[in-house]
Amino acid sequence: MSIQKLSPVLAQTYENFPKGRFISLVVLRKTQSETIFRTEGSGEPICSEFVQAGINDEDIIQRLVMTKRKQVAPERRYGREHLRAHELLYTSKDGSLCSLNTNSPCEMCVDCFLYGFAAGGGGAQKSRIWTEDAFSVLPATEVLGERTINAIYENGTMRDQNGNASTALNTSEYIKPGVHFLDIVTLKDVTADELRYVIGNILYTSRYGAVSSRVGRMENAILGIFGSIAELPSSLELVQAVYDALEKPLEHPMNTKRLTEKAKEVLSSWKNKRGVSVSLSDEELASVMTDVDNHWSAEERDNFLKRLSQSYEPFRQVPAESKKGKSKGKKAPVEVES
Template structure:
């Protein structure tokens, strides 16, 4: 069984020039399952933003995008050797032809050095914030140990090196609105896959297990812009202790435009349609024919993009 895509929110075929800008916004809840360190300008804690009289951790969307892009590249290499050029490395493009893959078509690409080429991203991931207060006093202290496994070296000298981190704790989750502009169906499928199959984020994530579990609370389709703001949600529609899904429903129903189709698990949304449930099942690789469909969808996208970028050059 193949995939069906909605007539609203997506482009039917790939093109460089965006004469129309239909959009799809995914309402993603990022459930924090282990203490997670998000840091930007400060090495030991996240940036913060105040809503009301409470501090919330502020996270740049690129902190999530970079990890999800790597998940996607791993999938492409697993599905078909031809999906990613042998010379391509993430964030190290050499030339346009070797850098062309589903990842760069979806998330964009900019040539570096003497190279002069670019592909505009179809994915917009803005800032997000923790839904509850971020406690700067709740520090996790780590000791710097020697090879012996203790804080004393082989001569008996005591190490005084300590590391303090203020991590986002389990239960203090994040709502992230991710918008695809003028994207095609395979781009939506690819983005969904990367969100649903990435579970390790933040600094020092190589020293932890899965620390984030993503779930899709809703999807919004529109003929024009459907982007939403987590800051606006928290500032105007959500207080600490409120039911999060109710707050999201209140927010979206307030800002909703007439061309929007809203589906999801919150008040005011229609139930997820069959096409989306099938799309999510394939993206999460929960069905037996998932890899076959992913391979077919990505092949179609790559053929269309190659015709435009390379053959028409």
């Protein structure tokens, strides 16, 4: 099994103290619908930054940014849905069920151990899933669109029953379908099952950004997995290197196969980066994806998640104010979307 090739940088069990083991996932994210990366309803523009186009190409361009929280929050929620479904969330010190953005984490579930938590006046766990901003390959000017939004009355027109015209007319920026973002997610001192859990969250999460019940469809693919004793180059460096490698001129929509080939050419040179000890081939990578799919399948998911949850049992500290409680029959606080 190819996941065993990562054994030198995988922890055998969860440990409280870091030991310098890094696993880096190179992720290609592609929008499959209109997408909005900004605070919902704020009227702010789409997130973007002015950066150098490539490593060799020193032109300054504006790139779209998929911020860290816009990546990790939906992926955490996806994993937590299944923890909740399999009754693997715990009650916090105030007796409420573990929930995001409520300042009362349970400090005992898979999500808390992996993605971390900070309880006001209580304990804290640093996240072992390190993320950074993902950047679009193409400039923002190529991949942004604008829509006019109106709100019609129940009679299907812009005028009410008294003939008054609606003033609910606005324009909004959006990211076009088919836009590619490149990203590196770094896992620190994780076990094999924790790796499967995080990869599953990335692969199966399909909605990101604002108004995600209407837009925000996105497809994620893992292009490479590296094991090392240090972090890989940044997501921005990856995007810039791929931009240099692509044949010009570039225009939207970009061919995904062509982009993937160039990205893998860049990644092939990273095998010799300082600190890298393991790099999976395409065949080994495909084997890992199959392994993840098997563990997340309907037949195996319950055993997989319960085994992962059980692995933290020696490290759990039950809050003095309440006993450990599972999610069955409990009402969870509302989780705020980021």
